[in-house]
Amino acid sequence: MGQLIAVEGLDGAGKNTLVTALVDRWRDNGLRVWTLTFPRYGASVTADLAAEALHGRHGDLRDSVYAMALMFALDRAGAADEIRKALGEHDIVVLDRYVASNAAYNAARLDQDADGEMVSWVTDLEFDRFGLPVPDRHVLLGVPPEVAMDRAAHRAATDSTRPQDLYERDRDLQVRVDSVYRQLAHAQWMSPWVATTDGDVEELVRRLSAE
Numbered sequence: 001m002g003q004l005i006a007v008e009g010l011d012g013a014g015k016n017t018l019v020t021a022l023v024d025r026w027r028d029n030g031l032r033v034w035t036l037t038f039p040r041y042g043a044s045v046t047a048d049l050a051a052e053a054l055h056g057r058h059g060d061l062r063d064s065v066y067a068m069a070l071m072f073a074l075d076r077a078g079a080a081d082e083i084r085k086a087l088g089e090h091d092i093v094v095l096d097r098y099v100a101s102n103a104a105y106n107a108a109r110l111d112q113d114a115d116g117e118m119v120s121w122v123t124d125l126e127f128d129r130f131g132l133p134v135p136d137r138h139v140l141l142g143v144p145p146e147v148a149m150d151r152a153a154h155r156a157a158t159d160s161t162r163p164q165d166l167y168e169r170d171r172d173l174q175v176r177v178d179s180v181y182r183q184l185a186h187a188q189w190m191s192p193w194v195a196t197t198d199g200d201v202e203e204l205v206r207r208l209s210a211e
């Protein structure tokens with residue numbers, strides 16, 4: 001059975017860049033690695049609907065925190081069998097965003113902390129009701145919100161396919177999400193969390209195999 005690792009962090013933090021580097025490094029070491037990014041744009045109707053809502057479509061869908069959380073959760077529920085199969089066939093399965101994203105963003109939207117009702121609701125819905133596999137480790141790429149927002153803004157300016165969505169433009173939300181992520185990491189929510197600010201791949205690989 002492979003190890004399930006979920007990489008978390010703010011919009012623009014550099015998760016995709018970090019996951020790519022980790023996968024390359026582990027594959028160079030001869031490990032069988034499988035990776036998946038959430039939301040599964042193009043593969044999941046609910047992921048696409050949620051993204052469209054964050055770009056101003058679908059009326060007041062985005063105003064409902066629970067509806068948005070449910071859309072992202074249904075995307076993951078649709079990938080549960082695929083993740084379980086991948087865990088049976090690989091040494092490491094790395095997810096770019098997972099259940100903790102739903103916990104952090106939606107708790108932050110409701111001004112709640114990590115010990116609040118939203119994090120419990122997401123935990124019950126996704127792990128208990130949908131039966132999603134619990135990660136063996138979480139990695140928090142905890143770059144400061146200003147840095148992540150600058151990176152997301154720069155990406156939007158240079159890549160016309162990645163315009164900023166409602167969450168990415170909301171500085172106060174990003175600051176609150178950052179705070180909930182840190183609380184989740186401090187509480188070791190669901191599994192051990194490894195936090196990094198610089199995304200040093202060599203150090204992370206060492207820590208993930210040691211801790």
Ligand SMILES: Nc1ncnc2c1ncn2[C@@H]1O[C@H](COP(=O)(O)OP(=O)(O)OP(=O)(O)O)[C@@H](O)[C@H]1O
Pocket residue numbers: 009010011012013014015016017018151152154155198199
């Ligand atoms: N360590 C870094 N230093 C400077 N720029 C970086 C670094 N890591 C990533 N970037 C750049 O920041 C932008 C966001 O990176 P990336 O797409 O990896 O972030 P992300 O966390 O996956 O974002 P999102 O969750 O919004 O999809 C990209 O333009 C990327 O090239």
Ligand SMILES: Cc1cn([C@H]2C[C@H](O)[C@@H](COP(=O)(O)O)O2)c(=O)[nH]c1=O
Pocket residue numbers: 011038039069072073097098099101102103105106167168
């Ligand atoms: C998976 C997931 C994501 N979100 C939020 C986080 C982002 O602001 C957007 C879109 O994600 P992307 O990485 O920028 O493409 O959605 C969320 O609230 N809940 C989730 O489960």
